[in-house]
Every structure is written in C-alpha cells, then in structure tokens.
Amino acid sequence: MSKEILPTITLKKRLIFLFFVISLSMVMLIGRLAWIQLVKAEDLQQEARDQWNRGITVSALRGTIYDRNGRILAGSATAETVVAIPRQVKEPEETARALAPVLEITQERLMEILTQDRHLVYVKRKVDDEIAHQVRTLDLSGIDFAKESKRFYPNENLASHILGFVGIDEGLAGLEFYYENELKGADGRIIYQADARGVQMPQGIQQYLPSTPGLEMVLTLDETIQFIVERELSRALIQYDAESALAIAVNPQTGEVLALAKKPDYDPNRYMDYPDTSWQITPIFATFEPGSTFKLMTLAASIEEGQYNQNEGFFCPGHMTVAGRNIRCWTSSRGGHGSINFLEVVQGSCNPGFITMGQRLGKDAMIKYLHAFGFGSRTGIDLPGEGLGILFTPEQMGPVELATTSFGQGVSVTPIQQVMAVAAMANGGNLLKPYIVKEFRDEFGNVVKRNEPEIIRQVVSPETSEQVKWIMETVVKEGSGLNAYIEGYRIAGKTGTAQKVGDGRYLVGKNIMSFIGFVPADDPEILIIVAVDEPKRGSMWASQIAAPVFRNMMVDILNYMDIPQQMTEEPEIRTVRVPDMTQMTVDEASARVHNEGLILKIVGEGDVIVRQTPTPGAVVPIQTNILVYVGGETLGDSQGVLVPDLRGKTLREAGEILSWMGLKLYPVGTGVAVKQEPDPNSKVPEGSTVTVEFKSSVD
Amino acid sequence: MIVAKQRQFSYQSGYARQQTYQPRERIKLKKSRLIKISCFLSLFICLGMAIALVSHYNRIIAANKQVIQHERHLNTLYEEKEHISIQIAQLSALKRIETIAINEIGMYYPREGREKSLVATTN
Numbered sequence: 001m002s003k004e005i006l007p008t009i010t011l012k013k014r015l016i017f018l019f020f021v022i023s024l025s026m027v028m029l030i031g032r033l034a035w036i037q038l039v040k041a042e043d044l045q046q047e048a049r050d051q052w053n054r055g056i057t058v059s060a061l062r063g064t065i066y067d068r069n070g071r072i073l074a075g076s077a078t079a080e081t082v083v084a085i086p087r088q089v090k091e092p093e094e095t096a097r098a099l100a101p102v103l104e105i106t107q108e109r110l111m112e113i114l115t116q117d118r119h120l121v122y123v124k125r126k127v128d129d130e131i132a133h134q135v136r137t138l139d140l141s142g143i144d145f146a147k148e149s150k151r152f153y154p155n156e157n158l159a160s161h162i163l164g165f166v167g168i169d170e171g172l173a174g175l176e177f178y179y180e181n182e183l184k185g186a187d188g189r190i191i192y193q194a195d196a197r198g199v200q201m202p203q204g205i206q207q208y209l210p211s212t213p214g215l216e217m218v219l220t221l222d223e224t225i226q227f228i229v230e231r232e233l234s235r236a237l238i239q240y241d242a243e244s245a246l247a248i249a250v251n252p253q254t255g256e257v258l259a260l261a262k263k264p265d266y267d268p269n270r271y272m273d274y275p276d277t278s279w280q281i282t283p284i285f286a287t288f289e290p291g292s293t294f295k296l297m298t299l300a301a302s303i304e305e306g307q308y309n310q311n312e313g314f315f316c317p318g319h320m321t322v323a324g325r326n327i328r329c330w331t332s333s334r335g336g337h338g339s340i341n342f343l344e345v346v347q348g349s350c351n352p353g354f355i356t357m358g359q360r361l362g363k364d365a366m367i368k369y370l371h372a373f374g375f376g377s378r379t380g381i382d383l384p385g386e387g388l389g390i391l392f393t394p395e396q397m398g399p400v401e402l403a404t405t406s407f408g409q410g411v412s413v414t415p416i417q418q419v420m421a422v423a424a425m426a427n428g429g430n431l432l433k434p435y436i437v438k439e440f441r442d443e444f445g446n447v448v449k450r451n452e453p454e455i456i457r458q459v460v461s462p463e464t465s466e467q468v469k470w471i472m473e474t475v476v477k478e479g480s481g482l483n484a485y486i487e488g489y490r491i492a493g494k495t496g497t498a499q500k501v502g503d504g505r506y507l508v509g510k511n512i513m514s515f516i517g518f519v520p521a522d523d524p525e526i527l528i529i530v531a532v533d534e535p536k537r538g539s540m541w542a543s544q545i546a547a548p549v550f551r552n553m554m555v556d557i558l559n560y561m562d563i564p565q566q567m568t569e570e571p572e573i574r575t576v577r578v579p580d581m582t583q584m585t586v587d588e589a590s591a592r593v594h595n596e597g598l599i600l601k602i603v604g605e606g607d608v609i610v611r612q613t614p615t616p617g618a619v620v621p622i623q624t625n626i627l628v629y630v631g632g633e634t635l636g637d638s639q640g641v642l643v644p645d646l647r648g649k650t651l652r653e654a655g656e657i658l659s660w661m662g663l664k665l666y667p668v669g670t671g672v673a674v675k676q677e678p679d680p681n682s683k684v685p686e687g688s689t690v691t692v693e694f695k696s697s698v699d
Numbered sequence: 700m701i702v703a704k705q706r707q708f709s710y711q712s713g714y715a716r717q718q719t720y721q722p723r724e725r726i727k728l729k730k731s732r733l734i735k736i737s738c739f740l741s742l743f744i745c746l747g748m749a750i751a752l753v754s755h756y757n758r759i760i761a762a763n764k765q766v767i768q769h770e771r772h773l774n775t776l777y778e779e780k781e782h783i784s785i786q787i788a789q790l791s792a793l794k795r796i797e798t799i800a801i802n803e804i805g806m807y808y809p810r811e812g813r814e815k816s817l818v819a820t821t822n
Binding site for chain 2: 058061064071072075077078147157158208210227231696
C-alpha cells in the first residue's frame with residue numbers, strides 16, 4: 001500500500017512544480033510581450049521603419065540671385081554626384097584605377113573611399129555633365145549617381161566680388177556667404193521601403209517630402225551698369241598697367257548700390273583657380289589714404305559751420321608751415337597757386353587753402369564732422385568683411401594731424417565710406433546706409449522681405465549740400481575734373497591723388513588715383529567713385545587717369561539710364577590751346593595740363609619731353625590726348641630707330657607714335673595694345689613695320 | 700385477435716399521432732445547413748472584404764506611386780527649367796554679346812572708330 005502511495009505523491013509534486021515552472025515561464029513571457037508591445041512598441045517600430053525605409057535626398061535648389069531688372073546673376077541647377085555602394089564594388093582596385101583619371105583623384109584616395117564600411121559614400125560631388133558621362137560609360141559595378149544642386153554664375157566674372165561663391169554645401173564669400181540662411185533652402189526626401197539588399201519593395205509605401213527652395217534674391221545692382229563699370233576698369237588696368245582698379249556706383253538718393261567692382265577679379269564658377277586674395281571685396285574692405293577727394297569733407301564742414309566764403313582771397317606760396325613742419329602743395333614746383341580765392345582753392349585743390357579751412361574748423365569740429373560723415377565706422381552694407389578705416393583720435397590729433405587730415409592725408413578710409421559721405425553731400429545732407437539686396441521673394445514670387453532706404457543721420461543742411469554740389473560742378477567745368485566733363489550734362493566731381501603708405505612711410509611712385517562724381521549735379525541719380533591703384537604708365541595725376549575712366553563710364557551709363565541732357569541749346573565744343581611742354585619734365589607737364597582738360601600720353605623712357613603732338617599752340621577740343629615723347633636718345637640715329645613701348649596705347653596713339661619714328665604699324669585686333677613685335681627698345685631700320693596686338697577689355 | 704390488435708393500431712387517432720410526432724432529424728438537418736451557409740457566406744464576405752481592402756490598398760499604393768512619379772517628374776521639369784534659365788542667362792551675357800560683336804561681326808565703339816580713321820594715313 002505505502003509503496004503505491006509514495007510514487008503518486010511524488011508525481012503530483014513534480015507535476016505541481018512543473019505547473020509552476022511553466023506558469024512562471026508563461027507569466028514571464030506574457031510580461032515580456034507586454035513590455036515589448038506596450039512600453040517599447042514605439043521605439044521598436046521606429047527601428048523597424050528605419051531598417052526597411054530608405055531615403056533619397058532631394059537637394060533644395062539654392063535661391064536665384066537677380067539684378068534689379070530680373071536678370072539672373074547666379075542660379076542653381078542639378079548636377080550629378082558620383083556615389084559608391086562599397087558592398088557592391090566587386091573589384092575596388094580596378095574600379096579605382098578606372099575612375100582616377102576621369103575624376104582627377106588619386107588611386108589611393110579612391111581606394112580609401114571605395115573600401116569604407118558604409119552603405120553609401122560620395123566619390124566626387126557635383127561633377128560636370130561631361131565627367132558624369134565618362135563615368136557612366138565605364139559601367140562600373142557599385143558606382144552610381146545622385147543628383148545635387150550646383151551653383152552657376154552665367155556672367156562668369158561679372159560682379160564676382162559681390163556675388164561671392166558657394167563651396168560644396170554652403171556659401172563661402174560675398175552675398176552667398178552673407179545671406180546663406182536665406183538662400184540655402186531645405187532639402188527634401190523620397191522615402192521608400194526596401195528589402196535587406198536595399199532593393200525597393202514593389203508594393204512598399206513611398207513618401208515624397210518636397211524640398212523647399214531658398215529665397216530668391218533681387219539686388220539693387222544693375223547688370224548693364226556693372227558691365228560698363230567693369231569694362232572700363234579692365235581697359236584702365238591694361239592701359240595704365242595698374243596693380244588694380246575699383247569702382248562703386250550708387251544712387252545717392254537711396255543708398256542703392258548699382259555697381260561695385262574691382263579688377264583683377266575672378267570667375268566664381270572656378271574660384272579655386274584664383275588666389276584667395278582675389279576674393280576680397282576690396283571696395284568695401286580695403287582702406288587707403290583718400291587724398292584730395294577727402295577735401296570735400298573739409299569743404300562741407302566749413303560751409304556748414306559758416307566759415308567758408310568762396311570770394312575770400314587766399315595766397316598759396318606752394319607750401320605751408322604748421323607747427324614747424326613744412327607741408328607742400330602740389331603746385332610747389334611752380335611756386336604755388338599764387339593769389340586765388342577760396343572757390344579756386346577748391347577748384348585747384350590747393351593744400352594750404354584746405355589746411356587753412358581745417359585750422360578754422362578746429363580739431364573738435366573736424367573730428368565731429370568726420371564721424372558724422374561715417375568715417376571710422378562701418379557703413380553697414382550687406383556684404384561681409386567691411387573695413388573700418390583709421391582716423392586720428394582727439395588725443396592724437398595735433399596741429400600737423402589736423403592740417404594733413406583737412407586735405408586727406410594721414411587718415412585711412414574705405415571707398416564705400418567715401419561714396420556714402422559724398423552721397424550725403426549730393427542728396428541734401430543725409431547720410432544713408434548703403435544696401436545691395438533690394439528684396440527677397442519666395443518660390444511663388446511673393447515678397448518676403450524688402451530693404452528700404454535708411455537715413456542714418458542728417459550731416460549737413462540742404463543749403464550746404466546745394467553749395468557743395470555747385471562748387472563740385474565748377475571743379476568739373478573749370479578745374480581739375482575737366483577730363484570728366486561730358487557735353488550737355490551737369491557733372492559734379494573731385495579728383496584725388498594719394499601716395500601709398502608702406503613700412504610706415506610714403507612709397508615713391510606708388511599712387512592711388514581717384515575720382516568721385518555724380519550726375520546730374522543738381523538732382524543726382526548716380527554717383528561713382530573710380531580708383532586706379534599704382535598705375536605704371538602715363539602721368540601720375542588723377543585728372544589724367546581716373547577722371548577719363550569716370551567719363552568713359554558715365555557716357556555709356558547716362559545713355560543707358562536715359563538721363564536727358566540738361567543743356568538744351570546746342571553745346572559748343574570746348575577747345576583749349578595746347579601748351580608747349582618740350583623740355584619740361586613729365587611731372588611739370590602734368591601739372592601744366594592738370595586744369596586744362598588735356599590728357600598726357602607718355603612715350604619712351606626718360607623724364608624730359610623732347611617732342612609732342614599736337615604741336616604747341618594748336619587749338620584742340622578738351623580731353624584731347626597729347627602724345628609726349630620723353631628720352632631724346634631713343635629717337636634714333638643712322639643705324640636705325642629704337643622701337644617704342646606701345647603697350648597701353650590705343651590704335652590711333654600707336655599709329656601716331658610710330659609715324660614719328662618713321663615706322664609702320666600693322667595692327668591686330670582692337671582696343672588697347674598689349675603685345676608688339678619687335679619688342680620695345682630693340683633697334684630696327686627706319687621704315688620697318690611694327691606688329692601690334694590690340695586687346696579689347698571684353699576679351 | 701391479432702387482426703383486431705392490428706386494426707386498433709391502425710385506428711389510432713390523429714391527435715395521438717400528433718402527440719407522438721417528433722420532428723427530429725429533418726429540422727436538425729436544416730439548421731446545420733443554415734449555419735454552414737451563413738458561415739460560408741460570412742467567410743465569403745470576409746474574403747470579399749479582404750480582397751476589396753487589399754485591392755483598394757493596392758490602388759492607393761499605385762496612386763501614391765503615380766503621385767510620387769508625377770511629383771518627381773515635376774521636380775525634374777523644374778530642374779530642367781532652372782537649367783534652361785541659366786543657359787539663357789549664359790547666352791545673353793553682355794560680355795559674350797560684346798565679344799561676338801567685336802570679334803566676329805567686326806563692330807567697334809564710336810571712339811575706336813575715330814581713332815581708326817586718324818591712323819589710316821600711317822600705313
């Protein structure tokens with residue numbers, strides 16, 4: 001009996017134990033299931049979705065940049081990016097060898113890319129269509145293409161400093177950098193379900209998240225004005241063999257920038273081919289001594305303070321002693337301006353006259369007006385890297401500093417600061433904030449944001465402004481700005497010649513020639529500053545170099561802007577008698593014709609003029625080129641003649657010069673001479689032909 | 700006797716017969732069929748609904764696919780438009796026009812024209 005009961009009890013216990021074990025297991029499983037289903041469900045679902053969902057990025061097109069007339073200056077279009085799926089690359093070495101010459105990447109680098117432990121890797125981004133075609137032709141396994149947005153600048157170098165450029169993913173310079181957030185847009189995605197091999201599932205869910213293009217940007221810039229400005233700067237660069245040339249054109253009534261350029265420039269499509277120094281926006285970044293154009297500030301301040309009487313007499317002996325320092329006038333070599341009045345002080349850009357005006361103003365008023373005109377602070381233009389300039393502090397400004405500041409020496413300003421200060425004088429006395437972006441629009445053309453003219457402060461009264469404009473007009477009509485005069489138009493302007501500073505001293509022979517002016521003088525619509533840096537050919541005077549460049553720009557711009565001539569009667573042709581400049585030095589001759597409206601063109605090497613054409617006494621229209629030949633020994637002898645350096649000369653000038661030498665001209669091309677055969681200073685028999693290659697500024 | 704008994708049996712009243720009547724198997728058979736039919740019908744309806752749902756879902760997916768394809772096509776067209784706009788801008792660049800005018804057509808600026816006429820005597 002006990003033998004039968006014992007196994008039954010044991011069995012029951014075992015069964016109960018098993019039941020508990022199974023029950024516990026079940027509870028644990030149910031608990032785990034509940035944990036998974038109720039607590040972790042969302043995360044796990046997300047992970048699952050991430051595993052089976054694959055996405056293709058739809059890159060957003062960067063916002064287009066337009067000029068004020070709706071012409072495209074920068075636009076985006078799709079470009080092919082070469083990508084690799086490393087797991088599908090069968091022979092990485094062979095693939096790298098095939099791709100290396102096409103993509104211009106080393107085999108070692110390609111091997112690194114192709115053997116990465118990643119699902120997808122970029123091989124080369126945003127390649128040209130031609131390269132993409134070549135890669136496609138290779139038909140390599142594991143190599144595919146993706147589409148990305150690429151920036152194009154259809155006008156190449158035009159307005160390159162303003163526009164800047166875009167790197168692989170973001171703006172790196174100019175407006176592209178400054179307005180990165182507005183321009184970049186937001187990338188979209190195409191999401192699809194794929195199997196473990198990454199192949200799209202036929203009935204899988206697809207989702208399209210469209211990209212949002214960047215905002216379209218409309219500039220105040222005018223493509224045509226920009227083109228004219230750049231063309232004339234290029235011409236000046238070749239003609240005068242200058243280091244650089246820059247110009248800014250603004251509407252002085254609103255502060256809108258119509259053109260801003262510097263030569264040499266760069267092509268933003270190939271920005272890496274240029275040195276990074278060429279990317280700098282020199283017209284707003286660089287600071288230099290303004291020279292005589294700065295005298296306008298002294299003039300405006302003096303008028304505003306009631307200390308200027310244009311009829312008051314003044315005697316310029318050619319120099320002035322201030323606190324024991326002798327400060328020269330540019331006329332010192334010929335004994336100064338002599339007895340003149342204060343209107344002639346401005347017209348003749350007399351340094352002692354302006355020193356006197358500065359002394360009458362005093363240190364405090366001078367500093368007050370400099371700051372009021374915006375010097376020493378940024379203008380706030382919407383471009384990156386604006387310079388600040390350097391002014392004397394009240395503690396630093398002694399009598400000598402006050403004197404030099406009054407005629408534009410010892411201070412350092414940016415071209416844009418000068419432009420806005422003169423714009424204030426031109427528009428009734430309001431200092432404006434310059435701006436280059438007119439408005440932003442969304443993809444449907446709705447205006448999202450608009451920049452409006454902004455007055456920073458009233459610097460001088462409208463009456464002062466009127467008087468300054470009138471005086472500046474006389475400078476162009478009768479003074480050093482005569483070479484900027486255009487028949488039928490009222491032009492106001494001022495020349496400026498400044499020596500460059502290096503190693504704490506003035507550099508001999510290294511000058512910056514500038515001209516600032518606006519049209520029409522009574523109600524200005526456009527104001528331009530032109531500066532030519534370190535010209536190596538021609539006379540070292542702004543009236544000889546910068547003023548003609550300004551005139552050439554303005555003639556075409558006035559036509560383009562359809563600004564009517566203001567003088568209704570038939571404008572008479574203004575003439576001037578050519579002075580005798582033989583046996584003068586180039587500097588003396590330049591000073592002689594400074595206010596005459598004649599342009600000196602120097603031929604040969606030397607300092608003393610031995611021949612000139614037209615001949616002395618001839619009556620010629622103003623702005624006529626006078627060819628002067630320097631260096632008598634180069635005129636030739638019985639063994640032949642020395643070939644002159646014709647580079648920088650126009651066709652007419654080259655022909656004229658060669659005819660003096662008894663040589664013949666064989667011209668090739670149009671524009672300005674850039675090359676010649678035989679070389680300058682080589683001796684050839686009289687009657688030989690010189691082949692001269694001319695280049696247009698558009699080439 | 701036997702006959703009588705037999706007759707008695709055969710003269711059983713209708714009421715008694717009614718009393719003893721049991722509608723057994725025939726009715727039971729009908730219910731089971733109905734259940735079967737209704738099950739089958741429900742199954743059929745469910746299947747139909749499933750097929751309809753799947754087909755509807757399929758149609759939605761197909762439509763979704765089409766919509767995405769259209770959107771992609773639209774995007775491609777937009778990209779093409781952008782590309783063409785840039786090409787137009789490239790072709791109408793002032794520098795290009797001026798280069799063609801000067802170098803291919805032989806046009807020149809009026810001031811250059813004046814210069815040309817002056818040097819005509821030098822050659």
